[in-house]
Amino acid sequence: MTVQLSAEQVLDEHPQASVLSIDFFDTLITRSVAQPTHVFAVMERDLIAARGDFWRGFAVARVEAEQRARHNAASKNEYRDVTFDEIGLQLAIGLALNLPDRDMVMALERETELMLVEAVPFGAAITQVARSRGMKVVIVSDNYMPAAHLTQMAHRAGYSWMTETDIFVSCEHGGMKHNGILWPVVLSALNVPAGSVLHVGDDARADGEVPTSLGIATYVRDTMRTSHRDMINTTPTVLPLSRIEAQYRNAMDDTHWDVAEVVGGGLVAMIVAAQVIDAHFVVGHRSVAGVHFAARDGYLAHQVWNTLRSRGWELPEATYTAFSRSVVWRACLSELTRDNVGRFVGDDEVLTVSRLERRVGCALDSQLDRDAPIDASTARDIVLENTELVLSACKSLRARLLKYLQSHEVLMAGHHIVVDLGWTGSTIADLADMVASESGDLAVLEGRLTGLYWDATPQRMRIAMHGFAMDEFGSTDDNVRLLGVIKLLEALVTAPHGSVVDYEEDGTPVFVETAPELRAYEAVMHQVGDAAVRGALAILDGTHPSGITAADITNESVWAAIMQMGHSPRADEIELLSQVNHVTSIDHEGDGRPLIAMAPDDPSKVTLEDLPGIYDTLMHRHWMQGSLRALASNADSRWIADEVNKLHTMTSLRWVK
Amino acid sequence: MTKITVVMRTYERPVLLARAVASVQLQKFTDWELVIVNNGGEPAGVDAVMRTAMNATPSGSIRIIHLSERVGMEEASNRGLADSDSEFFVIHDDDDSWDARFLEVAVTALRSSPNAVAVVTGVTRIYETFRGGTVWPVSHENFPLSRGRLTYRGMIGGNTFPPIAAVFRRSLITTVGSFDASLPVLGDWEFNLRAVSAGEFVFVPERLARYHTRTAESDSASGNSITIGEDLHRDVKLQLQDRWLKEAAVNGVNKGELSITAASEVLTREPQINTPMVHVDIEHIANRTAEIIKLQRLSRRIARSVRHPGHGIRAVVGAVRRTIGK
Numbered sequence: 001m002t003v004q005l006s007a008e009q010v011l012d013e014h015p016q017a018s019v020l021s022i023d024f025f026d027t028l029i030t031r032s033v034a035q036p037t038h039v040f041a042v043m044e045r046d047l048i049a050a051r052g053d054f055w056r057g058f059a060v061a062r063v064e065a066e067q068r069a070r071h072n073a074a075s076k077n078e079y080r081d082v083t084f085d086e087i088g089l090q091l092a093i094g095l096a097l098n099l100p101d102r103d104m105v106m107a108l109e110r111e112t113e114l115m116l117v118e119a120v121p122f123g124a125a126i127t128q129v130a131r132s133r134g135m136k137v138v139i140v141s142d143n144y145m146p147a148a149h150l151t152q153m154a155h156r157a158g159y160s161w162m163t164e165t166d167i168f169v170s171c172e173h174g175g176m177k178h179n180g181i182l183w184p185v186v187l188s189a190l191n192v193p194a195g196s197v198l199h200v201g202d203d204a205r206a207d208g209e210v211p212t213s214l215g216i217a218t219y220v221r222d223t224m225r226t227s228h229r230d231m232i233n234t235t236p237t238v239l240p241l242s243r244i245e246a247q248y249r250n251a252m253d254d255t256h257w258d259v260a261e262v263v264g265g266g267l268v269a270m271i272v273a274a275q276v277i278d279a280h281f282v283v284g285h286r287s288v289a290g291v292h293f294a295a296r297d298g299y300l301a302h303q304v305w306n307t308l309r310s311r312g313w314e315l316p317e318a319t320y321t322a323f324s325r326s327v328v329w330r331a332c333l334s335e336l337t338r339d340n341v342g343r344f345v346g347d348d349e350v351l352t353v354s355r356l357e358r359r360v361g362c363a364l365d366s367q368l369d370r371d372a373p374i375d376a377s378t379a380r381d382i383v384l385e386n387t388e389l390v391l392s393a394c395k396s397l398r399a400r401l402l403k404y405l406q407s408h409e410v411l412m413a414g415h416h417i418v419v420d421l422g423w424t425g426s427t428i429a430d431l432a433d434m435v436a437s438e439s440g441d442l443a444v445l446e447g448r449l450t451g452l453y454w455d456a457t458p459q460r461m462r463i464a465m466h467g468f469a470m471d472e473f474g475s476t477d478d479n480v481r482l483l484g485v486i487k488l489l490e491a492l493v494t495a496p497h498g499s500v501v502d503y504e505e506d507g508t509p510v511f512v513e514t515a516p517e518l519r520a521y522e523a524v525m526h527q528v529g530d531a532a533v534r535g536a537l538a539i540l541d542g543t544h545p546s547g548i549t550a551a552d553i554t555n556e557s558v559w560a561a562i563m564q565m566g567h568s569p570r571a572d573e574i575e576l577l578s579q580v581n582h583v584t585s586i587d588h589e590g591d592g593r594p595l596i597a598m599a600p601d602d603p604s605k606v607t608l609e610d611l612p613g614i615y616d617t618l619m620h621r622h623w624m625q626g627s628l629r630a631l632a633s634n635a636d637s638r639w640i641a642d643e644v645n646k647l648h649t650m651t652s653l654r655w656v657k
Numbered sequence: 658m659t660k661i662t663v664v665m666r667t668y669e670r671p672v673l674l675a676r677a678v679a680s681v682q683l684q685k686f687t688d689w690e691l692v693i694v695n696n697g698g699e700p701a702g703v704d705a706v707m708r709t710a711m712n713a714t715p716s717g718s719i720r721i722i723h724l725s726e727r728v729g730m731e732e733a734s735n736r737g738l739a740d741s742d743s744e745f746f747v748i749h750d751d752d753d754s755w756d757a758r759f760l761e762v763a764v765t766a767l768r769s770s771p772n773a774v775a776v777v778t779g780v781t782r783i784y785e786t787f788r789g790g791t792v793w794p795v796s797h798e799n800f801p802l803s804r805g806r807l808t809y810r811g812m813i814g815g816n817t818f819p820p821i822a823a824v825f826r827r828s829l830i831t832t833v834g835s836f837d838a839s840l841p842v843l844g845d846w847e848f849n850l851r852a853v854s855a856g857e858f859v860f861v862p863e864r865l866a867r868y869h870t871r872t873a874e875s876d877s878a879s880g881n882s883i884t885i886g887e888d889l890h891r892d893v894k895l896q897l898q899d900r901w902l903k904e905a906a907v908n909g910v911n912k913g914e915l916s917i918t919a920a921s922e923v924l925t926r927e928p929q930i931n932t933p934m935v936h937v938d939i940e941h942i943a944n945r946t947a948e949i950i951k952l953q954r955l956s957r958r959i960a961r962s963v964r965h966p967g968h969g970i971r972a973v974v975g976a977v978r979r980t981i982g983k
Contacts (some may be wrong), residue, residue, distance in 0.1 A: 460675035
């Protein structure tokens with residue numbers, strides 16, 4: 001854990017300094033969004049609201065306009081910074097704007113910056129202490145906004161003492177901090193030696209290495225950058241997560257960036273809030289016989305639902321209902337063949353007879369040593385040789401499951417909703433078939449799911465379903481992106497107990513606890529879950545410190561949040577989740593697979609022919625983008641990630657269309 | 658009266674039907690009525706799908722018309738429209754789908770363009786494989802559409818957009834008549850040409866409609882009419898052009914002649930709706946077609962003048978008088 005120095009401590013370490021030079025953006029001031037480009041997302045939202053759909057995609061166009069303007073400026077003079085007018089020109093070209101519209105959006109950008117600006121607590125503290133000690137305080141910034149505008153922003157953030165002459169901004173001086181040209185200008189204007197200046201900023205090179213090489217004392221503090229992600233993913237739908245992460249960034253500025261808290265209070269809280277909002281919507285619009293939160297994906301939402309009820313919300317009582325893919329499938333099994341025995345034993349699994357018995361739920365007749373390893377083919381043969389016993393066990397499992405469903409009133413006549421994460425809906429469809437059959441079609445289930453992907457289509461004949469953040473009507477690319485984050489979401493939205501593998505005779509569910517899941521829960525997930533419940537409750541009752549409310553939890557904003565973390569993760573998120581294994585075997589035993597795929601032992605031996613297989617594995621068995629970024633972060637394996645990106649362009653970090 | 662009627666014709670494709678119905682139910686704009694026209698298929702399958710669909714949180718309303726015998730696609734559309742009332746209507750094929758904002762955007766566009774008779778949004782074409790009751794996407798591409806393709810001249814050479822992309826004013830049916838039930842295919846094209854003669858088609862470039870096309874590897878029962886009946890499409894197109902050739906010329910232009918000329922231009926330069934797409938400048942083609950027709954008309958006049966000099970002199974005198982008159 002990095003403990004940040006206080007303003008006094010920083011200044012005390014540099015008693016020789018008579019001038020405090022401080023960077024502007026993300027050191028002295030910040031915005032109430034997670035990263036600078038999200039200002040453009042706010043603009044796009046406001047432009048669409050005021051002027052219509054023409055402005056959809058404005059934010060990305062603004063990001064690209066700046067990139068082009070920088071490229072053009074650098075091609076003419078490699079030292080100078082780009083200006084706001086040059087960016088405006090490129091924006092006008094990119095969007096084919098007339099002069100009044102160009103001037104309008106440039107004015108709107110200045111206004112939006114003023115609306116969103118806020119002081120960084122550390123920046124406010126150190127300038128205040130420095131001024132109280134009689135030090136001269138100046139701003140040195142690499143930016144395209146003129147000093148006059150920066151002065152306005154500073155005043156709006158509470159730095160009323162600041163004047164234009166206190167500001168040295170790169171776009172007005174023909175050189176930047178980054179390339180060293182701006183520093184002599186500053187020293188000359190102040191008429192002080194480098195040794196009497198202390199500079200504080202957030203960029204390791206521009207605010208650290210370069211001024212240090214010129215004899216200026218420096219202190220680099222990059223806490224305001226912790227919430228930044230890939231800048232191209234800038235669109236209004238990212239704003240709810242952006243505002244939550246900005247609030248965390250500010251609150252944690254003096255302590256440390258607690259990744260688990262941010263992940264839980266950010267993405268997971270939004271998902272949990274969405275689960276509750278969606279269920280609430282359904283019960284408000286039709287007569288519902290039962291609301292059932294599925295174990296384990298509905299555990300957090302069920303807690304929130306109950307808390308809201310205890311706070312006086314008019315919500316019906318909801319059950320927490322345990323069923324899993326494996327128990328529902330077994331309970332529905334009426335014949336065992338070569339075609340379906342593979343559901344008991346995966347192609348690449350090595351089992352034992354005793355473990356196989358736990359999977360099928362009965363003793364098996366076999367001459368083999370019960371604890372000797374057996375391959376998948378042998379295991380399948382054993383199951384088929386014991387077909388009668390296995391089907392009998394499935395039948396009695398069905399009876400126990402029905403008793404359990406009865407006790408949870410799932411078989412009661414009427415319309416029931418089941419709240420779950422998703423993704424193909426096949427398990428809920430199987431359950432719906434069973435419930436319909438056992439209730440004489442009197443009890444009907446509807447799946448209220450966070451996401452559905454293309455494979456859900458056939459299930460729509462068996463059960464009504466709704467995917468809150470995503471459904472199979474999304475683009476092909478988005479469907480594949482969803483597939484790549486399923487393992488991540490299942491790891492994040494979970495419960496303290498294992499998956500259900502059976503039921504006692506009285507219907508009590510039997511959960512299996514696995515060591516990897518317990519370890520992950522202790523290390524990470526309990527904190528993620530706690531933060532998610534707190535965050536969701538604050539969102540729903542309108543007390544979230546970021547100002548985010550239930551109205552902000554829309555289909556689009558939840559999808560955007562999933563994509564922001566799931567598809568363009570930060571390094572700290574990947575590091576946090578690298579300790580998580582995903583246990584997917586039918587009996588939920590074994591060590592499972594790491595969420596972040598391990599890099600090949602010797603990346604140099606990987607061939608191009610191996611790449612489709614690697615892509616497929618990352619997509620189906622791991623957190624795809626977390627694994628790709630992990631590969632890219634290592635010099636030896638980076639080429640693999642690069643090649644996968646080239647072969648499958650949807651794996652690039654950009655997900656905003 | 659509901660704001661919009663969605664007519665969905667279906668025949669023995671329950672998996673695709675279930676998806677298509679869900680695509681309507683997920684619309685953010687909720688003042689719609691969905692009329693399912695089961696075109697002679699087994700009622701039980703459609704009823705089962707609809708029973709399940711109705712269990713989704715409802716918006717709008719759904720009705721089913723079971724036809725005892727299979728009729729043409731356009732007749733099925735007409736039956737669905739005749740059995741409903743609304744300000745706007747749309748034909749939603751049972752294998753296609755919409756973005757959740759499609760109806761909202763389309764209705765807004767029609768409200769803000771009172772003189773327009775239809776709105777057409779951008780289209781994504783999705784190639785998908787359907788086998789054994791499971792469907793999965795293989796690839797997708799941007800369907801080439803522009804304002805030019807939605808003009809009379811842009812449409813006359815061939816069908817330029819699938820029905821899933823268009824919302825029409827119902828008053829059109831009074832103005833230009835209903836779908837031509839005699840046409841086994843291309844009834845939408847023929848209707849669109851009559852419709853665009855009556856008023857403007859507004860184009861919304863945002864790709865909110867999804868035109869699903871089954872790949873060759875798919876089960877044949879799931880195929881698109883356009884890809885499994887290419888010969889039929891060609892035949893019907895020729896029949897339509899023959900029909901139009903017999904119609905009287907309007908402003909000196911015969912509809913059939915115009916269509917043939919435009920189609921030959923299009924065939925040499927632009928793939929049709931049922932072939933892989935290449936981006937082309939349809940406005941250029943439309944303008945070029947108009948130039949050709951103008952030149953053909955001029956050459957016919959010159960030829961006539963040579964054969965009948967008196968006609969030529971009268972034509973010149975007439976032109977001079979018209980010019981002086983102006």
